[in-house]
């Protein structure tokens with residue numbers, strides 16, 4: 144895997160077209176499926192589905208690319224089609240690519256597995272106002288800052304390429320999110336992991352996590368028993384060997 148865009152076959156005129164074609168070509172030539180390490184095939188351009196698929200296991204992949212750094216939010220297309228895409232039975236994995244326009248290289252390439260990508264990572268934007276060409280149209284943002292670091296499968300991190308083994312190991316580590324019994328609480332689980340990451344240390348106690356209570360209440364408005372819900376997620380994370388209980392009320396990230 145190299146980090147350079149291949150500009151040879153680009154006959155496009157505008158910069159945005161060149162970037163779109165180059166980034167897609169790059170994934171086609173360098174990307175592979177984290178599940179079975181097989182190269183990726185492109186869907187025909189006129190198909191309104193994902194960008195790539197794995198010919199071996201059938202996983203689908205959609206590419207989102209951004210200049211320089213990702214930032215907190217990534218602007219995306221229509222809200223409704225994004226929601227139905229995520230809720231569909233063949234929902235895609237997402238590749239997030241940040242690139243350097245001057246050097247035409249890939250800075251970061253991160254895969255977010257489809258079993259991580261949750262509906263509460265999508266923000267509905269305000270409808271376009273009546274004077275706009277597409278008045279009433281509703282777009283969406285991807286809340287990139289709400290994706291826990293733990294759930295990111297890095298292919299390239301700040302220009303450094305990860306090994307195929309590392310990528311496959313990380314993918315396998317995250318497969319427990321597929322589990323049916325987590326289906327209704329996945330948003331909670333991801334948010335509690337995010338809180339633990341925000342603490343920025345390996346050991347913490349319950350009160351440290353309770354300090355995020357109002358933030359979590361905001362994210363999960365319909366739930367009134369936030370603390371019980373937090374403790375429940377910590378249990379799940381212990382069962383999945385993400386953390387261990389060292390003594391009463393003390394937790395350690397493994």
Ligand SMILES: [Zn+2]
Pocket residue numbers: 176177178179180181197198199200201202
């Ligand atoms: Zn595959």
